[in-house]
Amino acid sequence: MTRKEIYHRILQKQSYLCIGLDSxxxxxxxxxxxxxxxxxxxxxxxxxxTKDLCVAxxxxxxxxxxxxxxxxxxxEKTLEYIPDTHFTIADAKRGDIGNTSRRYASAxxxxxxxxxxxxxPYMGEDSVSPFLSFENKxxxxxxxxxxxxxxxxxxxxxQGHQELYQLVLTEAQKWASPEQLMFVVGATHxxxxxxxxxxxxxxxxxxxxxxxxxxxLEAISRYGFNDQVGLLVNSSRGIIYAGTGEDFAEEARKAAxxxxxxxxxxxxxxxxx
Amino acid sequence: MTRKEIYHRILQKQSYLCIGLDSxxxxxxxxxxxxxxxxxxxxxxxxxxTKDLCVAxxxxxxxxxxxxxxxxxxxEKTLEYIPDTHFTIADAKRGDIGNTSRRYASAxxxxxxxxxxxxxPYMGEDSVSPFLSFENKxxxxxxxxxxxxxxxxxxxxxQGHQELYQLVLTEAQKWASPEQLMFVVGATHxxxxxxxxxxxxxxxxxxxxxxxxxxxLEAISRYGFNDQVGLLVNSSRGIIYAGTGEDFAEEARKAAxxxxxxxxxxxxxxxxx
Numbered sequence: 362m363t364r365k366e367i368y369h370r371i372l373q374k375q376s377y378l379c380i381g382l383d384s385x386x387x388x389x390x391x392x393x394x395x396x397x398x399x400x401x402x403x404x405x406x407x408x409x410x411t412k413d414l415c416v417a418x419x420x421x422x423x424x425x426x427x428x429x430x431x432x433x434x435x436x437e438k439t440l441e442y443i444p445d446t447h448f449t450i451a452d453a454k455r456g457d458i459g460n461t462s463r464r465y466a467s468a469x470x471x472x473x474x475x476x477x478x479x480x481x482p483y484m485g486e487d488s489v490s491p492f493l494s495f496e497n498k499x500x501x502x503x504x505x506x507x508x509x510x511x512x513x514x515x516x517x518x519x520q521g522h523q524e525l526y527q528l529v530l531t532e533a534q535k536w537a538s539p540e541q542l543m544f545v546v547g548a549t550h551x552x553x554x555x556x557x558x559x560x561x562x563x564x565x566x567x568x569x570x571x572x573x574x575x576x577x578l579e580a581i582s583r584y585g586f587n588d589q590v591g592l593l594v595n596s597s598r599g600i601i602y603a604g605t606g607e608d609f610a611e612e613a614r615k616a617a618x619x620x621x622x623x624x625x626x627x628x629x630x631x632x633x634x
Numbered sequence: 635m636t637r638k639e640i641y642h643r644i645l646q647k648q649s650y651l652c653i654g655l656d657s658x659x660x661x662x663x664x665x666x667x668x669x670x671x672x673x674x675x676x677x678x679x680x681x682x683x684t685k686d687l688c689v690a691x692x693x694x695x696x697x698x699x700x701x702x703x704x705x706x707x708x709x710e711k712t713l714e715y716i717p718d719t720h721f722t723i724a725d726a727k728r729g730d731i732g733n734t735s736r737r738y739a740s741a742x743x744x745x746x747x748x749x750x751x752x753x754x755p756y757m758g759e760d761s762v763s764p765f766l767s768f769e770n771k772x773x774x775x776x777x778x779x780x781x782x783x784x785x786x787x788x789x790x791x792x793q794g795h796q797e798l799y800q801l802v803l804t805e806a807q808k809w810a811s812p813e814q815l816m817f818v819v820g821a822t823h824x825x826x827x828x829x830x831x832x833x834x835x836x837x838x839x840x841x842x843x844x845x846x847x848x849x850x851l852e853a854i855s856r857y858g859f860n861d862q863v864g865l866l867v868n869s870s871r872g873i874i875y876a877g878t879g880e881d882f883a884e885e886a887r888k889a890a891x892x893x894x895x896x897x898x899x900x901x902x903x904x905x906x907x
Contacts, residue, residue: 383734423730423737429710429745433703456754457696457727458781461656464696472702481729483756483776485783503756508731510758513805514798520791525798532786 362448362476362497364540364565368589370416370446372632375625377590378617379417379450379567381597382407382439383424388602390609400428403609404439407601410610414617417593418443419450419567440473448593450501450567451475456484462491470495477501479545479567482529486536493537500542504529505557507547507570530560539563546585548594551577554584558591565591571620572599578620582627590628596620635721635749635770637813637838641862643689643719645905648898650863651890652690652723652840654870655680655712656697661875663882673701676882677712680874683883687894690866691716692723692840713746721866723774723840724748729757735764743768750774752818752840755802759809766810773815777802778830780820780843803833812836819858821867824850827857831864838864844893845872851893855900863901869893 371377382404389403396402408418420439425432443449451469455478456462469475470492477499480489492500505515505526515526533542539561546557548570557566566585571578571594578594585592596616604612644650655677662676669675681691693712698705716722724742728751729735742748743765750772753762765773778788778799788799806815812834819830821843830839839858844851844867851867858865869889877885 385737421730421734421737423728423734423741427737427741427745429741430703430706433706437702452730454730454754454757455696455727457694457725458779461694461696464658464694464700468696468700468702472700481727481754481756483754483787484727484779484781485786485788487781487783489783506731506757508757508760510760510762513758514756514802515758517798517801518793520793520795522793525787525790528790529787 364589367416367448367565371590372628374413374416375628376414376416376621377592377594377624377628378415378620379419379593379595380407380411380415380600380617381452381569381595382418382420382601383597384420384601385424386428390605390607392607398435398438400425400432400435401438405442406610407613408442410614411600411617412444412447414614414621415447417448417450419452419595419597421452421597437473440475449476451478454479454481454503456481456488458484459487459491462488466492466495470498477543479503482533489533489536493541498541500537501567502529502533502542502544504544505546505550505553507549511547511550527556527560530557534561534564539565543567543593545569548577548581551580551584554581558585558587562587563591565593567593567595569595569597572596578623579627582624586631590632594620594624637862640689640721640838644863645901647686647689648901649687649689649894650865650867650897650901651688651893652692652721652866652868653680653684653688653873653890654725654842654868655691655693655874656870657693657874658697659701663878663880665880671708671711673698673705673708674711678715679883680886681715683887684873684890685717685720687887687890688720690721690723692725692868692870694725694870710746713748722749724751727752727754727776729754729761731757732760732764735761739765739768743771750816752776755806762806762809766814771814773810774840775802775806775815775817777817778819778823778826780822784820784823800829800833803830807834807837812838816840816866818842821850821854824853824857827854831858831860835860836864838866840866840868842868842870845869851896852900855897859904863905867893867897
C-alpha cells in the first residue's frame, strides 16, 4: 500500500485509527474459551465490528508468540481475515544483524503478508535495510516510544544537544524514503510533536498510547498532521477490552467509534472536506 | 543456572563456547531435506557432535520464525533436545512496553524453558524488568553489537563524553544484579573490552562475532575475562556450516574443537588449573 493510498483511505473513512490486536488469552471474554481457537474468534468479532471505523490493524506479536506454535497459526489466520483494504502492521519490534534481519523480513513479509513491521533502531542501518528490500513493504522504526522507559536512552542528550530519538529520526531518513519508512512516536509526548514533525516532515507516524496510556488525541493531531495527514493513531486495550461480556464486540465498536468521530472532526478542521 | 554454576561448567569443560543454532533451511546440507523436520535433524546432529565442547547453545529465533508455526515447533523440540547441563539462550532481541514484554517473557520462559533471552535496550527499564521477575532466568541486554550498524547509535557520544552503549552498561546494572544480567558485546570491538570490563566488572558477556564476522578470540579473552571467566563466546556459522556434505556434523565438531582448544589454553594461562 502506497503513502498516497493510505492518505486517500484516511480521507474516505474520515479515520486515521489503527486498532491494536493485543489479544490476550487471559483478558478476552470467558465465553470465548469454549471456541476451538478463542483468540481467532475474538479477533474476527473485533474486526467485523470495527473495520469500517479504522484504516489499519496491528497485532502485537508477543501475544501470539506466548501461545507457541498454536499462537503462530492464530496470527496467520488473523492476518488472512483482515480485509485487503486495511494496512497491516506486525508489531514485532525486531532487529538483528543483516543475515538474521533478512529472516525476520521473510517471516513477516513472505511467510505472512504483512504490509509493515515495527523495528527497534539500536543495532543501526544494516539491521534495518534487509526489511527495505521488499517492494510495497514498510519499516516502522521506533523513535520515541510511549512508555516511561523512553527516558532512559531515547531522551538522552547527545553531544551537540540533540536527543537520541531525534538522531534516529534524521539518520533513518538517509536509509529510506517516506514511501517506505514510518516512525513510532508515542502519544504520551504531545509536547515533542512539533519538533518531531520538523525533523521528519513527510513520514507517517504510528502513534501508540492513546487511551489506556493516556495520550491526548487532539494535541498530537494538531501538532502531528502533515499535508497527507501523516498519522496512524493506535488504540489497543481501550478498544478491544472496552467490554468483557457477550457484547464485547459492540462495546469495542462504541469505543472505536468514539475515537473515529473525534478524528473526523480534527480532519474536517484541517483538511476541510 | 546460577553464575557460579556457569563458571564451574566452564572450568570443568575448559570451554566458554556458545554455539549459535542459526539453522537456515537454505544452508543446511541438502541430504537432510528428505527428513520430516530437516532443521530439527540438523540441530540434533550438531548438538550430538558438539555438546562436550561447549557450555551453551543459542538458537536465533529469526530462523525458526521464518518457517511459521512449523518453525516454532522445531524450536520447541530443539530446546527439549539440548541437555540440561547446557545454558540455553533465546536470541530474540525482544523488548516492548511492560504488559507486552511480560508476554514475551512468558513465551520464552514459561511456554518454553529457555535459561535466558537477548533483549534490545532502546525502550528502557520497564521493557526489561518483566523478564527479571522470573527466578533463575537471565536477561542478556544488547550493549555493543558486532555489526557495522553499531556505529549509528551505540557509539554516539552523549553529553559528558560517554558513548551510548556505555550508558546502557551502567544504567542497566541499576535494574538487576550480575546474577540475572549479562550483556551482548561484539567480538568485533576488542579495543573496547578493557573499558567495558571496567564499567561492568562482574557481569557475564555474550560475545558474538568470532568466526564469520572476524572477531579475535585471544584479544577479547585477555581484556574480557573477570574472576569468574565472565565470557560466553558465540560462534554460529563458523561451526554449524563448517561442512556442507554428509559429514557436516563431524566438520562442525572440528570447528568447535578448534575454538575449544584455544579457549582451554587461554583459561589455563589465566586460571591455571
